[in-house]
Amino acid sequence: MDDVDWVDFSELTGCGGCPNLRLEMSHLGTAPDGSIRLVADRRLFARSLVRHAAATVVEQCHVHLDLDDEGAVVVTLTALVGDDDAGLRAAAGHFGNLLVAQLASSKLDAQTLTARNLIVARALDGALPRATGPEAE
Amino acid sequence: MTSAPATARILVPRRTATVEVAARAALEMTASCFVWLERSDDGIVICLEERAAGLETDLEARFGEHLDRISTLARVERQTRPLRSAIMARALGPRPDPRQQPQVPELDPETEAEIEKLLAEIESDDWLDDAGEIAKTWEERFGKGPVEDGSEGGRS
Numbered sequence: 001m002d003d004v005d006w007v008d009f010s011e012l013t014g015c016g017g018c019p020n021l022r023l024e025m026s027h028l029g030t031a032p033d034g035s036i037r038l039v040a041d042r043r044l045f046a047r048s049l050v051r052h053a054a055a056t057v058v059e060q061c062h063v064h065l066d067l068d069d070e071g072a073v074v075v076t077l078t079a080l081v082g083d084d085d086a087g088l089r090a091a092a093g094h095f096g097n098l099l100v101a102q103l104a105s106s107k108l109d110a111q112t113l114t115a116r117n118l119i120v121a122r123a124l125d126g127a128l129p130r131a132t133g134p135e136a137e
Numbered sequence: 138m139t140s141a142p143a144t145a146r147i148l149v150p151r152r153t154a155t156v157e158v159a160a161r162a163a164l165e166m167t168a169s170c171f172v173w174l175e176r177s178d179d180g181i182v183i184c185l186e187e188r189a190a191g192l193e194t195d196l197e198a199r200f201g202e203h204l205d206r207i208s209t210l211a212r213v214e215r216q217t218r219p220l221r222s223a224i225m226a227r228a229l230g231p232r233p234d235p236r237q238q239p240q241v242p243e244l245d246p247e248t249e250a251e252i253e254k255l256l257a258e259i260e261s262d263d264w265l266d267d268a269g270e271i272a273k274t275w276e277e278r279f280g281k282g283p284v285e286d287g288s289e290g291g292r293s
Contacts, residue, residue, distance in 0.1 A: 026144045027173040027184035041176040044156065093171025093188065100172050104164045107157045118229040 028092050030085060035078040036092040042072050045099055049106065050075065053098040060091035142187035145196040151180040154204060158211050159183065165203040169193050 050073045064076040079088040169192040173184040
């Protein structure tokens, strides 16, 4: 058991070990113009992931994508009608959850790529007729 | 009066968990929370906000539980990766050619001598007690055959 490096939760800001460092701030706060602005760090999210997640919420809100000086994608979401703050908050939250899900699945996808390629190659190999007889020698 | 949904920002230090582990732990929170990830110089920041007030009592504790569980799974996954890779390679490797004879492993001289010795014992000893004389032919047991016309018997 000595080689197991358990997670030290006292190192997690906001967890029980250091509750004074907890920061109460919503990432879904609205700007004065009523929009919600999210900055997708390029070190975490590939642009294709952001584009895909943005495409899934276009029916819930207006979406605008831009790049900041550091190359991160700035996603600005505004309500479709009036001041539907609850709907906009739900759409923005859904957008963030989609990004997290896609980030996790993209890692899994990369890990299993070789195995999936092997399975497809094996299936295709099995579907091809195998040469028999003296000409196959 | 309705209370506002709980929020939390949790910094997961880089040396505590990888981005993948943190993302998978954050994914576990999406059932009850809206999640956003940010990167800082010290690690990854998990921003949580309840979907509706009262769904989660303690966001930090719940996330810590998920992070602990996912970290353990990731550690087991990392430790067993060579074995699983070998099993997959064995299962999904190239198909053996049926025209090829199976490879017989070479035996070391001691094992080969031992096998020869056992075979010699089997051949020399009268280890099969043929009490029913099933190893003998009809002629050895009863003399001439039962049917005069040369057939081996049976119905005509």
